[in-house]
Amino acid sequence: MEQINNIQVVPCTSSNYLKPFRVHYSQNGTMKSWDFMRTHDSVSVLIFNTTLHCFILVKQFRPAVYMCEWEKSQAEETGSEVGEVGEVGEAAAPPEEKGDAENHPQLPPASAGVTYELCAGLVDKPHLSLEEIARQEVLEECGYDVPASKLRRITSYRSGVGVTGAKQTMFYAEVSDENRVGEGGGEPQEGELIEVVKVPLHEAMNFAYDENIPKTMGVIFSFIWFHSNMLSKYKISTNV
Numbered sequence: 001m002e003q004i005n006n007i008q009v010v011p012c013t014s015s016n017y018l019k020p021f022r023v024h025y026s027q028n029g030t031m032k033s034w035d036f037m038r039t040h041d042s043v044s045v046l047i048f049n050t051t052l053h054c055f056i057l058v059k060q061f062r063p064a065v066y067m068c069e070w071e072k073s074q075a076e077e078t079g080s081e082v083g084e085v086g087e088v089g090e091a092a093a094p095p096e097e098k099g100d101a102e103n104h105p106q107l108p109p110a111s112a113g114v115t116y117e118l119c120a121g122l123v124d125k126p127h128l129s130l131e132e133i134a135r136q137e138v139l140e141e142c143g144y145d146v147p148a149s150k151l152r153r154i155t156s157y158r159s160g161v162g163v164t165g166a167k168q169t170m171f172y173a174e175v176s177d178e179n180r181v182g183e184g185g186g187e188p189q190e191g192e193l194i195e196v197v198k199v200p201l202h203e204a205m206n207f208a209y210d211e212n213i214p215k216t217m218g219v220i221f222s223f224i225w226f227h228s229n230m231l232s233k234y235k236i237s238t239n240v
């Protein structure tokens, strides 16, 4: 269980990960403006373990998700609309001595910010191919060593058309227990705390549509992709 405390929200004045801009433009003669973020593109990988017949996902605490839940809980308490709960700086400031979620019911539990996701990573190393970046993420986050040549490109898409416009490229990797060389869990020196999770093939579609399991669209789409494209290969032994 994650322990999240000492939360402080402050304005983001400079970042290595995202930069906000406003673009003014004219569309068919109408002047418009749009606020957006520049951010890194990313890769994600649907991993299927052929020994165990399960998908390998990651589970991690996402501050952005947690803060949405926090704002929602504040809005419920004060009767205001979500998005109207004070200024960021104000939101900010659950004072440190207010402590952690367990002792202070006004903070949602840490689990409110934990999501199930495909293994994924930012494209922040210009000298590496997308496949090579994906390979490194599979190794670091999930502990499987697969050659980049074994990654099959599924497709690519825009991961956030309103805000970032960033592109995500999705790969498929078949692994076996023999490819497992470590625990995964992310890069400790980068502060990554990732839990590796197995989803059995026969439970995948229920998992995908279960709204009580917080997850990314990538998980849902890739499970459906697998069912449309790969199931016949594994059907006999799984009886799905």
Ligand SMILES: O=c1ccn([C@@H]2O[C@H](COP(=O)(O)OP(=O)(O)O[C@H]3O[C@H](CO)[C@@H](O)[C@H](O)[C@H]3O)[C@@H](O)[C@H]2O)c(=O)[nH]1
Residues within 6 Å of the ligand: 017, 041, 042, 043, 044, 117, 118, 120, 121, 122, 123, 159, 168, 190, 191, 192, 216, 218
């Ligand atoms: O504000 C930030 C942002 C990132 N990091 C660091 O950067 C790393 C980024 O990890 P990485 O695995 O490269 O990227 P993800 O966070 O997994 O993000 C990917 O996976 C997400 C879920 O699929 C997608 O939403 C993203 O677009 C995609 O880049 C994090 O662990 C942190 O170490 C920070 O410290 N602060």
Ligand SMILES: [Mg+2]
Residues within 6 Å of the ligand: 119, 120, 121, 122, 141
């Ligand atoms: Mg990641």
